[in-house]
């Protein structure tokens with residue numbers, strides 16, 4: 532069976548509380564493991580760590596997403612730093628910059644972004660970047676940070692242009708694609724996905740968001756889930772002209788190079 536890693540999902544969100552066990556079982560049955568559960572606030576980061584301790588196939592990332600930095604309390608980031616020492620925490624984030632929503636001043640977002648990158652360096656864990664309509668600002672922060680030492684991270688749910696993608700992989704980052712790349716109107720994003728180097732590309736669901744088109748057309752549920760990662764991945768394999776098996780092997784190797792998952796000896 533083809534195995535995929537879902538490098539970004541939010542099983543810590545309310546949308547999954549009624550049937551989380553079934554969601555995880557469906558994913559594992561579909562060959563999706565491990566799954567990285569990403570925090571957006573202190574509370575959701577705590578929940579991610581808790582889920583990772585309960586489910587062998589789940590890992591956690593802890594951080595405060597740019598749209599939530601204005602409402603974060605003064606001690607929250609200190610607790611994120613503490614949480615990042617917990618077992619099965621394999622990344623810092625999500626962090627980054629967002630000019631689409633107007634939930635937090637950009638300077639405050641930038642301050643948190645830098646703190647997350649510094650934490651990533653202190654813990655030797657990669658960071659996860661959320662970037663929405665703030666590509667130039669994001670690349671500027673990354674270039675500045677690259678002066679301090681090598682960057683280990685991923686541009687998650689990438690939606691920018693080729694110039695941004697190239698700047699990121701040249702800085703040492705990975706570029707990850709979610710369901711958006713399957714949307715009919717997103718030809719330009721597919722052109723970017725086509726040329727990302729084979730050793731730098733990742734796949735994710737960003738579930739419960741960004742349901743891939745093939746599932747949508749099935750008149751299936753509106754909620755996305757990790758089992759659906761293969762729809763996006765198979766679409767990307769086709770765009771890149773490689774077999775599904777080859778693309779699964781590439782993206783799995785990439786995810787394991789970036790994130791310190793230690794599940795390789797677990798059964799199933």
Ligand SMILES: [Zn+2]
Pocket residue numbers: 539541569625737
């Ligand atoms: Zn996310």
